[in-house]
Amino acid sequence: MRSKYEAVIGIECHVELKTASKMFCGCPNEFGGEPNTKVCPVCLALPGALPVPNAKAIELMIAAGLAFDAEIPAFSKFDRKNYFYPDMPKNYQISQFDMPLTQGGVVHYWLPDGTKKSCRLTRIHLEEDTGKSTHAGSGDGRIAGSSYSLVDFNRAGVPLMECVGEPDIRSAEEAVGYLEALKRTFVELGVSDVKMEEGSLRCDANVSVRLHGAPEYGTKAEIKNMNSFRSVHDAIESEIDRQIAVIEGGGRVIQETRGWDEAAGITHSMRSKEQAHDYRYFPEPDLVPLELDRALIERIRAAMPPVPFERFERFTERFGISVVQTTQLVDNPPLAAFFDRVVAICNAPAAALNFVLGDLSRLANESGTPAADGKVTPEALAELIALTEAKTINSKIAKDVLARLWANGGSAKGIVEAEGLAQVSDPGAIAQFVDDVLAANAESVVQFKAGKENVLKFLVGQVMKTSRGKANPELVEALLREKIAAR
């Protein structure tokens, strides 16, 4: 039954910007803390206080827009969105109505199977966050039945960008892919921490369904209260099922806001559109319109790192790295940047990938220091890869050298030369090691001759040990076979 229908989904995200101070005052922009300790006359809306825009927040907005090829207009302005709510100190929110900082743009993203998708952006605009209400006396923290409410204004005035997406998304998986793309892009750019659990990313989904091929959209419901990507996925799935069931049952989907109930796994009606507010937007008279200097925009563009989707295409298509490993790299921007630099020097993406996701990541995990912050420079790793590729050292030695680099820094070549770790490929020298090992392990020779093939591995190991790891293992194996056969 579900296959007859197509879902149409548009996502609106609120993302808290990672600035040192709040949007319109000097209070720290930090999560948590004792209630009402990060406040001042401005963010408490005391009489007579005035907002002053945070220049850094505007720069981060421009970077966010540029990352998605949005248009950055020459002029922008703030507007007041008027409505009463106890956690909104001024009873209006400074937001942007008809002249947002960015217009249009496209979010390119990928699905777990590597399929590339895109979703157009309507706009990204800048506003301020509200405080947080806590409802007490009802037992479950809900407003219904509570006897009083407490408000914490620490979050009030934190810069918030609202990303409005076009209804280009067709499934719950795509919704998650889209959100992951936003998240990894904002993290890469340093625009936001994007922590759903701390509320620095909050999103609503507008969901409707229609028969495949239908020219018009169905009636949409707006889904709220989703606090993880998993819950976004599940809420959308559940809502698609609900709407299809309504239609199949001969009913009509009504336009409303619905809340996701994580525990029950369903959405429930919160309010219908008839109760919608008239926000009485008008230009914020306490702020002057923003004139965006082209030179500033170009400076921001020039300083921007590659966006994750650009890496995704390069890694999968040029380097032939798997979607899973690419995603792993791209989701760790400093590591991806480190990897990019290593490859730029040594031009051996496969080997670089093995080191970066393998031994380097293991060393990083064991020590607790992020891989890209350690003493191993991209130059040193590139050199190590070059030594390995040239068979100057074998992979076992390479591991050791990497461990030394991790512990003390320095250059790979320097360590190999200082410690005489270069691989021994001289058959004469290796023959001596082999003879010694065979003499000391007569028993094993007998076993091998009796057909126990895996004894050879042990003997190779013994030779490597005797050579302190430097012998070329391929030569060792060949010589062992030759010399045992000759006995």
Add this chain to the structure above:
Amino acid sequence: MDPVRASAREIARAVNAREVSALEITETMIPHVAAVDEHLGAYLTLTPELMREHARRVDARVAAGESLPLAGVPAAIKDNMCLLGTRTTCASKILEHWIAPYTGTAVERLLAAGALPIGKTNMDEFAMGSSGENSALGKTKNPYDLDRVPGGSSAGSAAAVGGFAATISTGSDTGGSIREPAAFCNVVGFKPTYGRVSRYGLIAFASSLDQIGPFARTVEDAALAYDAMGGYDPMDSTSVDLPLQLTAGHLREELRGVRVGIVKEFATSDLAPDVATAYERAYADLAALGAELVEVELPTAKYGLSTYYLIAPAECSSNLARFDGVRYGLRVDGADVGEMYEKTRAAGFGPEVKRRILIGTYALSSGYYDAYYVKAQKARTRIADDFRRAFENCDVIASPAASSPAFAFNAKSDPYSMYLMDYYTIPVSLAGLPSLSIPCGSALPEGGSRPMPLGLQLASPLFTERALLGYAHAYEAATQHAAKLAPVQMVTS
């Protein structure tokens, strides 16, 4: 030197020269002001201890060799300006007991220049009104006839200076709230260009129009107070980042070569005969000082009132939303938060404030926004354009500051007749221009027994404060109208 009657310049000179201490001035002023204010009602709060504290600080600074432009000058602060630790009410029940936890920029600068805070002055609630009668917390009388209004909204600040209960004071002007009460109380009231004085700490009425300015008994004192308060403030995004041109040392004595615009549409025939005669005389006096009188046209000025009464209420409906009983000020409990809001605001705001919130909410509502708010903004641009064109032919525009001299209490019962008092000041405010009212004679008002002061409004192009105060100074020097009237004797000294 009598600190009650002396000018700010004289007081500051004497204090800087250590002929008298700021504390001595303070100890003279405190009992005098208390006695006068029994009759005048200019103050909502007197701050004698704070005044002494500032006086000691000024004396210490002077003793350390500093010279302060307003050293020891007793100053009254309008009660919509935050002053740390003092009650700041906007003359509203909703803020009746609110103590400001910070000091606004203009007041901070005034005090830093050596001024001494006498107290906080009464006003029309949230600066909405033209008579002072909209105060929810007190009745201020006109020092020149205690049966008449002092004008508004800066009622107490004008009355205090006019009644010698302060040397200078701060006012705020949105559509005439400095100039009209200045005219009624025989003092100089100066509204600088929008953006010249920081609004940080000024409790907003209409953000795009509100501007702080001084009251004084002389142009020079107004200039000194403006020089102290004005200038860019990073805390106010709408304050102008231009170097402040100091005015006090640059005043002039004549008007040779100055073209004074007389507005064709502001015919003196609209005024009472006595009043008309006084203004015609004032224009002639300007000419006698060497000015060339030129007729200028402001064809859109007649739309000023209706434009203003859309824009200002729209902004106030939003600005006053924060008074909700949640964080500070009056709270009247209700069954739920919505009822708490309703009861708090019903009890906390007076009728004129409620009227303007309603008008503004309506004007911004979906479906009406374009027809009212957007159209009013377009009209505002046209009015500003008219002034720009007029200033191609003149340097300053002269007009009445108010439609009549001070009227009796309760004389203007319908709001519109009250709004008409600001007919001449509102277009200037909409254009953001610097302007002032200066005493220009008197007239016997309707039903009055004493001649009441009149004010001449002078308005000049944006950011020409120095020139404007210069013209006013020349007129003042030649006419000395303020000295021709004396306030009612309120205390026997």
